[in-house]
Amino acid sequence: xxxMLLTRLSLSLAIxxxxxxxxxxxxxxxxxxxxxPTDMLDKYLGLDIKGVRLDAISQEALAPYxxxxxxPIWGRTVVITSYExxxxxxxxxxxxxxxxxxxxxxxxxxxxxxxKASFLPEPQVERIGFRVKIVGDxxxxxxxxxxxHVGQKRMINYVRQALLDEKDQAKVATLETLLDDLKKAKxxxxxxxxxxx
Numbered sequence: 001x002x003x004m005l006l007t008r009l010s011l012s013l014a015i016x017x018x019x020x021x022x023x024x025x026x027x028x029x030x031x032x033x034x035x036x037p038t039d040m041l042d043k044y045l046g047l048d049i050k051g052v053r054l055d056a057i058s059q060e061a062l063a064p065y066x067x068x069x070x071x072p073i074w075g076r077t078v079v080i081t082s083y084e085x086x087x088x089x090x091x092x093x094x095x096x097x098x099x100x101x102x103x104x105x106x107x108x109x110x111x112x113x114x115x116k117a118s119f120l121p122e123p124q125v126e127r128i129g130f131r132v133k134i135v136g137d138x139x140x141x142x143x144x145x146x147x148x149h150v151g152q153k154r155m156i157n158y159v160r161q162a163l164l165d166e167k168d169q170a171k172v173a174t175l176e177t178l179l180d181d182l183k184k185a186k187x188x189x190x191x192x193x194x195x196x197x
Contacts, residue, residue, distance in 0.1 A: 031064060031138040038085045040065055040139045041102055041130055045083050045149075053148040054158055067135060067142045074147040075114055078126075079155050081107045081187050098134035099142075103127055106149055109185040117174045119181040156182050 031040035044065035052058045059071050086092075086103040093101035106128070110121040131142045150158070159179045166172050 031140060033134055033137055033139060035139070036087075037100065037132045037139040038087055038102060041104070041132060041141065042085050044141060045085065045104065048149050049080065049083060049151040049154070051148070051150045051154040051158060054150065064138070065141055067133075067140045068145055072145065076111045076147050077114070077155065078106070078111050078147055078149045079109045079119070079152055079182065079185065080149050081109060081152055083107070083149065093129065095131075095133075099131065100133075101129040101131050103129050107187045108149075109152060109187055111147075112155065112178065112182070117171070117178050119178055119185065121181075121185055123185075123187045152182065152185060 031037075031043075044062060047053075047061055047065075052061050053071060054077065056071075062071075084105045086105065091103055095101065104127070106126045108122060108124050108126045110119055110123065112119050128144065128146065130144070132139050133142050134140075156179065159175055159182060163172060163175045163179065166175060
């Protein structure tokens with residue numbers, strides 16, 4: 001009996017020591033409700049700016065962050081230089097203990113329209129409210145479902161790869177123009193922010 005008690009005590013002590021040396025993030029999943037919802041939102045936006053939503057195969061990486069099942073087919077991609085998740089709680093809209101709207105500001109350069117493979121410059125600061133809510137035991141984005149917001153460098157590399165893969169000379173010329181336009185795009189000074197959606 002005493003040996004069994006010592007074994008249990010040793011096991012409990014080992015588990016306690018393991019938990020003490022394990023980093024706090026080691027036990028919690030991405031988006032866990034024990035974390036700030038801005039952490040989850042930042043991870044999603046970080047994947048988006050890297051172009052994860054440009055390819056259907058890589059979109060699965062976003063499943064832990066969103067409530068919708070299927071990504072729409074987008075006719076355009078918004079090209080950005082950066083984004084900022086607003087951590088100031090005073091600027092949030094708290095719907096309930098399990099739901100909030102968190103603003104995000106994007107520095108937008110413009111949009112690539114895929115049908116014509118063209119770039120339309122629209123430099124601005126775009127402010128969008130992301131509705132996050134608890135689903136099960138995790139924070140997830142409920143809305144809005146936006147077109148991909150991809151970083152300028154990633155977009156340039158994406159178009160470069162498309163150029164390497166393209167055999168049709170007319171399309172090559174169009175893609176070269178698109179690539180030049182993307183390289184020239186600049187965010188010129190502060191612009192008025194749009195109202196959160």
